[in-house]
Amino acid sequence: MNLIREIWQSIVRRDPLSTDKGKSELVFHNVWLHIHPAKVKKENMRFKHTFYLGFITFFLFLILVTTGIALMFYYRPYPPQSYQDMKDLQFVVFLGPFLRSMHRWAAHGMVICVFLHMCRVFYTGSYKKPRQFNWVVGIMLLLLTLGLSFTGYLLPWDQLAYWAITVGTNIGSYAPIVGGKLRELLLGGHTVGEAALIRFYVLHVAILPSLVILLTIVHFWRVRKDGGLSKPVWKLKPRAPEQLVTIGATPQVAPMQTIPASKDKTYGLMEVVTGKPNFEIITPEEEEDAVFSYPYAFFREAITLMVTVTSVMAISLFFHAPLEEMANPAKTPNPAKAPWYFLGLQELVSHSALLGGVVAPALMVIALLAIPYFDRNPSRRPSDRKWAIGLFTAFVVVNLVLIIIGTFFRGPGWAFVPPWVHVVAGPE
Amino acid sequence: MNRRKFLSWGTAGMVALCSGVVVSLGAVIRFLVPDVFYEPPQSFKIGNPADFPYGPPTFLADEKIYVFRERDKGFSVASAVCTHLGCTVKFFTSDNRFHCPCHGSVFNENGSVEHGPAPRALNWFEVTETRDGQLRVDKNKTVPPNYRLMV
Numbered sequence: 001m002n003l004i005r006e007i008w009q010s011i012v013r014r015d016p017l018s019t020d021k022g023k024s025e026l027v028f029h030n031v032w033l034h035i036h037p038a039k040v041k042k043e044n045m046r047f048k049h050t051f052y053l054g055f056i057t058f059f060l061f062l063i064l065v066t067t068g069i070a071l072m073f074y075y076r077p078y079p080p081q082s083y084q085d086m087k088d089l090q091f092v093v094f095l096g097p098f099l100r101s102m103h104r105w106a107a108h109g110m111v112i113c114v115f116l117h118m119c120r121v122f123y124t125g126s127y128k129k130p131r132q133f134n135w136v137v138g139i140m141l142l143l144l145t146l147g148l149s150f151t152g153y154l155l156p157w158d159q160l161a162y163w164a165i166t167v168g169t170n171i172g173s174y175a176p177i178v179g180g181k182l183r184e185l186l187l188g189g190h191t192v193g194e195a196a197l198i199r200f201y202v203l204h205v206a207i208l209p210s211l212v213i214l215l216t217i218v219h220f221w222r223v224r225k226d227g228g229l230s231k232p233v234w235k236l237k238p239r240a241p242e243q244l245v246t247i248g249a250t251p252q253v254a255p256m257q258t259i260p261a262s263k264d265k266t267y268g269l270m271e272v273v274t275g276k277p278n279f280e281i282i283t284p285e286e287e288e289d290a291v292f293s294y295p296y297a298f299f300r301e302a303i304t305l306m307v308t309v310t311s312v313m314a315i316s317l318f319f320h321a322p323l324e325e326m327a328n329p330a331k332t333p334n335p336a337k338a339p340w341y342f343l344g345l346q347e348l349v350s351h352s353a354l355l356g357g358v359v360a361p362a363l364m365v366i367a368l369l370a371i372p373y374f375d376r377n378p379s380r381r382p383s384d385r386k387w388a389i390g391l392f393t394a395f396v397v398v399n400l401v402l403i404i405i406g407t408f409f410r411g412p413g414w415a416f417v418p419p420w421v422h423v424v425a426g427p428e
Numbered sequence: 429m430n431r432r433k434f435l436s437w438g439t440a441g442m443v444a445l446c447s448g449v450v451v452s453l454g455a456v457i458r459f460l461v462p463d464v465f466y467e468p469p470q471s472f473k474i475g476n477p478a479d480f481p482y483g484p485p486t487f488l489a490d491e492k493i494y495v496f497r498e499r500d501k502g503f504s505v506a507s508a509v510c511t512h513l514g515c516t517v518k519f520f521t522s523d524n525r526f527h528c529p530c531h532g533s534v535f536n537e538n539g540s541v542e543h544g545p546a547p548r549a550l551n552w553f554e555v556t557e558t559r560d561g562q563l564r565v566d567k568n569k570t571v572p573p574n575y576r577l578m579v
Contacts, residue, residue, distance in 0.1 A: 163530075184461075189466075330490060331516065336529055350531040
């Protein structure tokens with residue numbers, strides 16, 4: 001019995017969780033948990049502050065990694081075997097359709113949640129100083145998510161895959177000077193073929209996921225170093241006039257210096273780290289408003305994880321990921337559509353390939369990256385940010401409208417067709 | 429080692445390091461450019477002239493070309509790849525036009541753009557007769573739409 005206790009205590013080297021010391025040690029003696037603070041502010045855990053979208057996105061990524069590795073056991077990135085492997089996964093492999101559907105729906109979900117997370121961060125002004133660069137990291141993660149989705153789209157090697165990638169990579173070739181070369185480099189050839197498939201596979205299973213993991217670590221680390229989540233907008237008080245205190249002064253001589261009064265909380269590394277910490281000011285009242293991460297924050301995270309996993313499982317039980325007939329370079333389906341989140345782009349491209357396919361998306365990405373540096377307004381209160389919120393909302397609405405038009409209102413030959421009209425493909 | 433020596437060796441070292449990094453990056457990119465494309469050849473035989481009927485063009489799916497044969501004029505070969513985003517266009521005899529299914533571009537029988545986002549006319553490829561009497565198409569050589577091969 002003593003040996004068992006000894007082994008257990010060699011693994012778990014903290015005080016019992018009934019004590020405050022144990023609760024703290026659980027967090028900072030554990031390599032997986034120590035990204036959390038030992039205590040979190042109650043208000044930051046409120047669902048309506050963040051809708052837990054960052055967590056949901058991360059959990060979807062975990063589902064994608066797990067199901068993706070499972071699928072790799074049965075998939076060969078070489079046409080036409082790839083398509084036969086997909087058929088095997090669909091009809092022969094135990095749990096194959098279920099895992100493939102989970103992978104597909106989690107991927108769609110991740111695109112949606114990354115986007116919604118970005119909207120939440122924008123509307124709460126959480127990209128403002130000192131969090132500017134973390135917004136940039138977030139935009140890179142958004143782009144990587146789209147890249148993962150795009151590269152994954154080719155792998156089934158069905159008609160949908162083949163033509164979405166043909167159209168998608170041709171959009172890129174409109175980029176001035178380097179466009180054509182870039183496409184050739186990505187495809188490893190002049191058309192979508194076996195060289196393209198192995199390239200997309202390597203990007204999809206090795207390079208892009210590694211980049212996502214690296215940037216996610218940076219993203220989380222910075223949230224933590226910037227003092228955790230930003231303060232909920234409804235807790236922001238109007239700016240008080242700065243209180244000044246005078247130091248080093250006696251009634252007789254001139255003051256040495258007049259500086260703003262500060263209630264800043266500082267770290268214990270005062271001797272090493274100079275300067276004021278650049279996170280939000282925590283007042284003593286707020287300090288009392290904090291609770292231990294264990295169990296309050298961990299419980300909410302666990303619930304979020306379970307809800308995310310069960311939702312994806314439930315959807316995958318009832319809706320199966322589609323698989324069309326094998327890729328046929330000679331026969332373009334009509335209409336040939338990209339994945340839904342690129343249909344806004346395809347809609348733009350149907351008007352002008354260079355403007356819509358290269359210039360507009362490039363400007364959009366640059367604008368998103370520049371937001372924290374362009375928006376000099378220090379206030380996070382929505383009433384002070386009418387212009388910023390209006391512009392961003394316009395950006396979101398335009399994107400949604402384009403995607404909706406591309407998804408539901410475009411029929412054969414990319415003609416405008418209302419969704420309730422069933423059209424049989426053009427004259428033969 | 430004196431300061432002068434340290435700085436000159438240090439500078440030389442930094443230059444060497446930076447050029448090493450640049451050369452390695454170049455090598456990585458060059459590594460990713462294939463030297464051999466395992467793709468269908470760009471120049472190929474398509475068969476005997478007698479295989480092709482007069483009237484509506486014959487579509488060769490694998491080669492993605494349309495072969496036209498006109499009485500008294502001869503053969504001409506059009507690319508079936510839309511100049512917009514690379515979808516395969518389809519020739520409709522009902523209106524004598526090429527229609528692209530992806531974004532609705534329409535080309536007339538000379539390959540010129542009539543409608544839609546396509547930036548250029550369809551390509552026409554050189555078609556020649558080989559010594560064994562077969563037709564040869566070379567996708568590397570584009571020709572004007574009025575090019576014809578009389579056999």
